[in-house]
Amino acid sequence: MTIPRLITIANQKGGVGKTTSAVNLAAALAEDGKKVLVIDLDPQGNASTAVGAEHTTGTKSSYEVLLGDCSAEQAMQTSPSSENLYCIPATIDLAGAEIEMVSLVRREFRLYDALHNGFIEEQGFEYVFIDCPPSLGLLTINAMTCAEEIIIPIQCEYYALEGVGQLLGNISMIRQHLNQELHISAVLLTMYDARTKLAQQVVNEVREQFGAVVLGNVIPRSVRVSEAPGYGKTVIDYDPASTGARAYLAAARELDARGDYVPHPSTGAIGVSPEIFAELEG
Numbered sequence: 001m002t003i004p005r006l007i008t009i010a011n012q013k014g015g016v017g018k019t020t021s022a023v024n025l026a027a028a029l030a031e032d033g034k035k036v037l038v039i040d041l042d043p044q045g046n047a048s049t050a051v052g053a054e055h056t057t058g059t060k061s062s063y064e065v066l067l068g069d070c071s072a073e074q075a076m077q078t079s080p081s082s083e084n085l086y087c088i089p090a091t092i093d094l095a096g097a098e099i100e101m102v103s104l105v106r107r108e109f110r111l112y113d114a115l116h117n118g119f120i121e122e123q124g125f126e127y128v129f130i131d132c133p134p135s136l137g138l139l140t141i142n143a144m145t146c147a148e149e150i151i152i153p154i155q156c157e158y159y160a161l162e163g164v165g166q167l168l169g170n171i172s173m174i175r176q177h178l179n180q181e182l183h184i185s186a187v188l189l190t191m192y193d194a195r196t197k198l199a200q201q202v203v204n205e206v207r208e209q210f211g212a213v214v215l216g217n218v219i220p221r222s223v224r225v226s227e228a229p230g231y232g233k234t235v236i237d238y239d240p241a242s243t244g245a246r247a248y249l250a251a252a253r254e255l256d257a258r259g260d261y262v263p264h265p266s267t268g269a270i271g272v273s274p275e276i277f278a279e280l281e282g
């Protein structure tokens with residue numbers, strides 16, 4: 001029996017390709033025959049839009065799942081683009097969820113409780129991707145307590161590593177207090193422009209600091225990737241022959257082929273050496 005992989009796509013910095021990477025990695029794996037679920041925990045609902053899920057007000061969504069008003073199965077939709085791709089969408093109601101969750105029992109584990117009750121196994125999901133907002137509120141904490149893996153997208157531009165130290169500190173805090181299994185299983189380089197020296201410099205710096213945890217495949221800047229959500233599609237479905245689609249397919253296959261990256265004990269629990277962790281955090 002295949003053990004499902006629960007993956008949170010995380011970076012507190014906006015505009016790094018977090019949602020884009022979540023939906024396109026999911027769509028690429030679905031294209032390869034894996035059964036994949038995308039959970040949208042961002043009130044903007046961009047991941048829901050990209051996979052073609054209905055997310056107007058009144059739709060059963062991650063908001064109702066977190067509050068316990070419906071089950072994950074009741075909120076789940078099949079993507080119109082693939083019979084292997086499913087989504088629990090986000091509606092604008094989610095914007096107030098963090099305030100409403102403060103007084104709830106097990107407020108940090110609402111998503112965990114909704115999924116780890118046999119739902120994932122009964123549905124036969126091989127991958128679950130959780131897209132969360134670029135902040136460390138209760139929504140993101142729920143995503144991190146629910147998953148074992150984190151993928152960090154880092155854009156190949158100025159200030160690429162800005163805020164990464166804070167993110168590593170937050171992951172360490174979650175590991176210490178809420179979820180010991182949480183670790184960085186991959187770093188994905190996005191928005192790579194081969195025409196600039198800067199992009200290659202960023203690639204070299206990220207590989208130097210994160211080592212083997214960085215995926216070999218990088219995601220180039222692509223107009224098609226940017227256009228696809230406007231049509232309610234992932235780039236895999238919108239233009240499968242584009243460089244962006246082929247890059248995400250390659251990255252997804254690499255992620256699948258190498259399995260859940262668990263770093264060597266000497267490199268630290270989250271895939272980064274203690275020296276580098278201290279440098280980034282400081």
